[in-house]
Structure formats: C-alpha cells, structure tokens
Amino acid sequence: MANVIYTKQRGLNMVTDVSIIIAAFNAQKTLGTAIESALNQTDCNLEVIVVDDCSTDDTALIAKRYATLDSRVSVLKTDYNLGCSEARNLAISAARGTWLAVLDADDFFAPDRIATLLETAKKETVEIVVDSYFLCDSLSMNAHTARFTALCPPEESRLFTAQDFIHHGLGSTKPLFKASLLxxxxxxxxPFVSAGEDLLLYTQLVLLQAKCAFINRPMYFRTEDPSSLSRQNRIGFLTELLTVFDVLEGNLSLLHCDFDKTYHAIAYRRKITHDALAAAQWKQWAEHKTSDSFPSVLSGFRLLRHLCFKKQRYAMCPLQV
Structure with missing residues (x-):
C-alpha cells in the first residue's frame, strides 16, 4: 500500500511530543510552505510525516528534499491514490508523537501554534485543543477573514462540551489531539467519507467524552483555492456533508452524551448546511440558467436565510485592510 521513501534514523530515546501529519496529492506549489511552517514550530519536539498520495507532479521530490535536510521529516508514498482519509491514517499508524496535529498540504501554521496548543492542553487538562484560524487568499497567502474569534476574548481559552463543539461548527478546525484517543x-x-471526514472524527471524539478546550488565538492559516474539490463541486461537497450529520445522529444512542442537546446541536448544523446547499444551487442556476435546474421555492427561503446569517453562523470576522 505504501513505501517509506525517505527517513533518517532519529535517536531512539528522543521523546516526540507531536506528530504533524501532512497528506499531499499534487501539492508541489504549496507543500514546501506547509512543511517549513511545521518545522519552524518553537519549543516542542516534533516529527513531520508526509504522505505522497500517488501524486503525478513533484510532490514526492519536494518532500524527500526536506527529509534529506531534516531528520524530523519522514516521507511515505502510496502505491495508488488512497484519498485524504486513508493517507492520514497511514501517517498516523507510523506516528510516534503523544499528540497529533493534521496540516493540509496547502495550509500553514504560525510558528508558535503547537507550543501554544500544548500549553493550553496542560492548563485546561484536556485531550483536544481547538484554535481559531485565518482564511487566506491562495495566491497572495494574505489573511482576509478570521473564524471563531468571537467565541471568547482574545488570547483566552475556555472548555467546550460536545454540544458546544457541534453547535459552533468546530468540526471544520484542525485541533491538536491525543494520539491515545484513537x-x-x-x-x-x-475512508468512505470524502467530505467532512474531519468533522466526523473530531465530533465522534468529543461525543465519546474527550475533554476539549478552545483558545481564541488564530494560528492556523487555511487557504481558499477556487480549484479545490470543495469549491469546484460545492453542491456535491455539501450533499456529502449532510450524510455526516446523519451518521452522527444515528450513533447518538450508542454514545454517552446528552441526547436531546446533542440532537438539537446536530439539527442546527444540518440546517446551516442545507441553507449553504441552497445557495450553491441558486449560484449554479444563475450561472447556467437551465430550466431543469431551477431551485425550489423552499431553497429560495434557505438562500435568504443563508445570506442573512452567514457571518454569524460561520463565526466569520472579515479583517480590516
């Protein structure tokens, strides 16, 4: 399934605090920035595991170059394209860190992100730590919007229940979490979920009573590439995301959680996703104007609701230029 194409032997007695997981497919333009942001983390012992998911560009070559220069980097290459979930799972199976952090190949960290999250985990005695994050332009890499910065005062942290986690949509984040939880x-x-795999896993963990804290300090930089799958096929992405909420709801009876509060939190996020789906359908119709794709009257109501409450629902705060 996969081969280790480059790794250097590190000291066997060296403690690894955090394993940073990067699954990469045709990411030659952005992978270097992602790896460098991981290696430039301050005040922690870490390893970076890159999985080249059968790329057809120079992704593997770039990853190997970093591995030859820094013993903290290991590179795995799949024999065929596994998809994001299985590629991440492959890296996790090779990870030695007490904590895990996922970094998308087109995103990057602030230099003190991991150290700050570790400090928050120690302070709050939790197994999962979530931070607010920035949305960035994929070309300039400049941040234009912050998300989740209104959940508590800047630089402060707070504990989150599973219901809080779901209600506020924190499944879209990239938390630091204990490897032992998995x-x-x-x-x-x-591997059977192509949209919302993060949402599903992290929500399952908090529903299984993993202790979670949030810190209001944006340290993850997420790029918005118009060519990404979630942007190109917005309708398909959101439709798939709705199935994740169905899975979570179907598992509630098996979990030790407050059923009513959790059910209502899931219903709230499902409503938000339905509204976003309606907006995507109306956008498609406006671009093509075919009679067979004319959205329903109900979707018109959902579109208006989406437009009115989008910033509040997605905890978006545009940055002043």
Whole structure:
C-alpha cells in the first residue's frame, strides 16, 4: 500500500511530543510552505510525516528534499491514490508523537501554534485543543477573514462540551489531539467519507467524552483555492456533508452524551448546511440558467436565510485592510 521513501534514523530515546501529519496529492506549489511552517514550530519536539498520495507532479521530490535536510521529516508514498482519509491514517499508524496535529498540504501554521496548543492542553487538562484560524487568499497567502474569534476574548481559552463543539461548527478546525484517543476508541478518519471526514472524527471524539478546550488565538492559516474539490463541486461537497450529520445522529444512542442537546446541536448544523446547499444551487442556476435546474421555492427561503446569517453562523470576522 505504501513505501517509506525517505527517513533518517532519529535517536531512539528522543521523546516526540507531536506528530504533524501532512497528506499531499499534487501539492508541489504549496507543500514546501506547509512543511517549513511545521518545522519552524518553537519549543516542542516534533516529527513531520508526509504522505505522497500517488501524486503525478513533484510532490514526492519536494518532500524527500526536506527529509534529506531534516531528520524530523519522514516521507511515505502510496502505491495508488488512497484519498485524504486513508493517507492520514497511514501517517498516523507510523506516528510516534503523544499528540497529533493534521496540516493540509496547502495550509500553514504560525510558528508558535503547537507550543501554544500544548500549553493550553496542560492548563485546561484536556485531550483536544481547538484554535481559531485565518482564511487566506491562495495566491497572495494574505489573511482576509478570521473564524471563531468571537467565541471568547482574545488570547483566552475556555472548555467546550460536545454540544458546544457541534453547535459552533468546530468540526471544520484542525485541533491538536491525543494520539491515545484513537487507540482507546478504535477510531480513524473514515475512508468512505470524502467530505467532512474531519468533522466526523473530531465530533465522534468529543461525543465519546474527550475533554476539549478552545483558545481564541488564530494560528492556523487555511487557504481558499477556487480549484479545490470543495469549491469546484460545492453542491456535491455539501450533499456529502449532510450524510455526516446523519451518521452522527444515528450513533447518538450508542454514545454517552446528552441526547436531546446533542440532537438539537446536530439539527442546527444540518440546517446551516442545507441553507449553504441552497445557495450553491441558486449560484449554479444563475450561472447556467437551465430550466431543469431551477431551485425550489423552499431553497429560495434557505438562500435568504443563508445570506442573512452567514457571518454569524460561520463565526466569520472579515479583517480590516
């Protein structure tokens, strides 16, 4: 399934605090920035595991170059394209860190992100730490919007229940979490979910009573590439995301959580996703104006609701230029 194409032997007695997981497919333009942001983390012992998911560009070559220069980098290459979830799971199976952090190949970290999250985890005695994040232009890499910065005062942290986590949509984040959680609950990224695999896994963990804290300090930079799958096929992405909420709802009876509050939190995020789907359908119709794709009257109501409450629902705060 995969081969280790480059790694340097590190000291066997060296403690690894955090394993940073990067699944990459045809990411030659952005992978270097992602890896460098991981290696430039301050005040922690870390390893970076890059999985080249059968790329057809120079992704593997770039990853190997970093591995030859820094013993903290290991590179795995799949024999065929596995998809994001299985590529991440492959890296996790090779990880030695007490904590895990996922970094998308087109995103990057602030230099003190991991150290700050570790400090927050220690302070709050939790197993999952979530931070606010920036949305960036994929060309300039400049941040234009912050998300989740209104959930508590700047630089402060707070504990989150599973219901808080779901209600505020924190499944879209990239938290730091204990590797032992996956072993304890026999969980991994679901390879059969192509949209919302992060949402599904992290929500399952908090529903299984993993302690979670949030810190209002944007340290993850997420790029918005118009050519990404979630942007090109917005309708398909959101439709798939709705199935994730169905899975979570179907598992509630098996989990130790407040059923009513959790059910209502899931219903709220499902409504938001339905409204976003309606907006995507109307956009498609406006671009093509074919009679067979004319959205329904109900979707018109959902479109208006989406437009009126988008910033509030997605905790978006545009940055002043």
């Amino acid at each position: 072993q304890k609950h026999d969980l991994s990224f679901d």
